[in-house]
């Protein structure tokens with residue numbers, strides 16, 4: 001009998017990345033539109049001189065830097081090859097076969113793929129009519145088999161947030177056998193009140209972990225590095241699921257250099273958040289029902305017209321991210337790029 005792959009992979013949907021189209025503005029992958037700072041680029045260049053050696057498998061310098069900066073002990077931090085890897089590792093670390101993970105839908109499109117690859121059951125709960133996590137319904141959907149609940153905050157692709165009081169009520173009611181993972185990939189773009197700070201919740205509660213990334217606010221999407229903060233037993237288990245050396249040497253060096261330049265990078269995020277609010281206001285004026293976003297993107301709930309809109313945008317030299325039958329996610333770019341987008345939305 002020939003070697004044959006797992007039959008269930010036939011039904012696995014591919015992860016569809018945002019397209020890069022020559023000559024068009026890419027507002028499709030929630031990246032920041034700015035090149036790395038010179039200090040970060042220099043550090044990366046210097047680190048290339050030793051890529052004949054394996055990277056530090058413990059990411060010691062980065063862990064130390066994160067631990068000091070976040071004010072948590074090192075044994076409460078794990079780093080990974082992007083936070084997407086940490087989402088997968090959490091499932092591997094927490095779930096036996098037959099166990100379940102729970103998340104809202106629509107949310108980060110990797111969750112269902114990772115769950116299937118890992119081989120755990122998945123349960124989803126629709127967002128409410130405001131495109132926000134329906135935490136009461138998620139609580140009702142928890143079963144004795146549920147091991148992990150992902151709360152993506154702000155939510156990709158809608159940009160919406162759950163508020164502090166609502167999340168705290170949810171956490172109070174979640175059974176103790178469940179780990180709640182707050183996926184805060186876009187935390188640095190939040191600029192409103194009453195949005196929970198996952199790190200505070202980790203400090204206060206045993207069954208909460210937080211995932212964050214250097215891909216978005218820190219502009220290192222191409223290098224693949226993220227981190228998870230949680231209780232030491234969870235972190236230790238997550239580290240065990242890591243493929244050896246998966247956080248490469250350039251990524252480790254660049255992440256440390258980015259933390260050194262955090263003030264400048266976070267002030268860029270504040271600019272992007274202001275642009276986001278400008279773009280949303282303009283879209284509301286144009287008649288689009290865009291929910292309030294706290295991330296570096298906005299959501300156009302266009303339903304069946306999502307694909308048609310993406311084609312129209314591309315004809316106007318803007319690449320956006322359509323989710324067929326549901327809506328379109330548009331990343332915030334530079335002010336000029338956003339103006340091009342707003343011209344495309346005006347003529348749709």
Ligand code: PMP
Pocket residue numbers: 030081082083084085108152155156183185212213214215221224225226
């Ligand atoms: N979580 C969310 C909600 C995301 O949108 C993304 C990136 N699209 C990730 C995690 C993963 O980011 P990365 O692997 O680049 O750190």
